[in-house]
């Protein structure tokens with residue numbers, strides 16, 4: 001059993017809180033939004049973002065960042081990418097040496113083009129930063145629908161430790177050392193997914209979408225490899241897997 005602080009109580013943070021609690025861990029969720037803290041505490045579900053996914057009574061909810069981080073084995077950073085830097089900056093003061101932080105958000109910073117794990121490492125140099133990514137809609141994870149993800153970390157020890165923390169009968173977790181490739185795949189797929197949405201809007205069909213996905217992953221891989229990612233990563237769960245789930249989605 002691990003003590004886990006979930007930093008960010010949106011759709012994904014809430015679904016992961018339920019998954020990790022079901023796995024037998026002690027979970028506390030933090031939100032910067034007081035109304036969200038109040039709603040999760042009293043209604044025991046995120047009525048706006050994830051209705052019907054119930055927070056068990058033993059999941060704690062707090063608006064106090066220090067409280068959410070104190071004595072935690074793992075921190076799951078689940079705020080959307082525009083808030084990654086500011087949240088990591090606020091977290092720094094409460095972070096112990098070697099604190100494991102798993103970033104589960106996707107994106108790159110607009111001004112610097114840094115990945116989210118790079119931003120966290122810059123803001124919290126004492127942390128052991130890892131990432132979790134893959135084809136995983138929160139709505140489905142919240143309903144225990146079989147899902148696969150990948151943990152990327154700098155050390156095999158951290159990757160395997162986190163793999164065991166997240167792994168369940170319905171949530172299968174693989175590991176990789178290629179954090180950069182994972183993060184680039186998860187961010188770049190959104191460009192192609194926007195085009196897939198436009199194709200839908202224009203009334204185009206499956207042929208168009210298949211073309212976008214197939215040629216899209218080739219472009220993502222070319223760019224990602226040039227930026228330092230490993231080729232296999234782009235043809236795995238965090239590359240083509242995430243691209244397919246986003247382009248074909250009824251949720252996104």
Ligand SMILES: NC(=O)c1ccc[n+]([C@@H]2O[C@H](COP(=O)([O-])OP(=O)(O)OC[C@H]3O[C@@H](n4cnc5c(N)ncnc54)[C@H](O)[C@@H]3O)[C@@H](O)[C@H]2O)c1
Nearest residue numbers: 008009010011012013031079080081083105106136137138
């Ligand atoms: N939703 C999914 O299915 C899913 C799955 C995998 C990965 N992700 C990734 O996880 C990240 C979060 O996605 P989401 O769907 O939970 O987003 P969301 O829009 O539901 O998250 C919003 C939450 O962010 C927090 N927040 C808002 N403003 C903030 C601020 N100024 N500072 C700190 N926190 C603030 C609040 O808790 C708010 O509810 C994204 O990068 C997304 O790509 C989402």
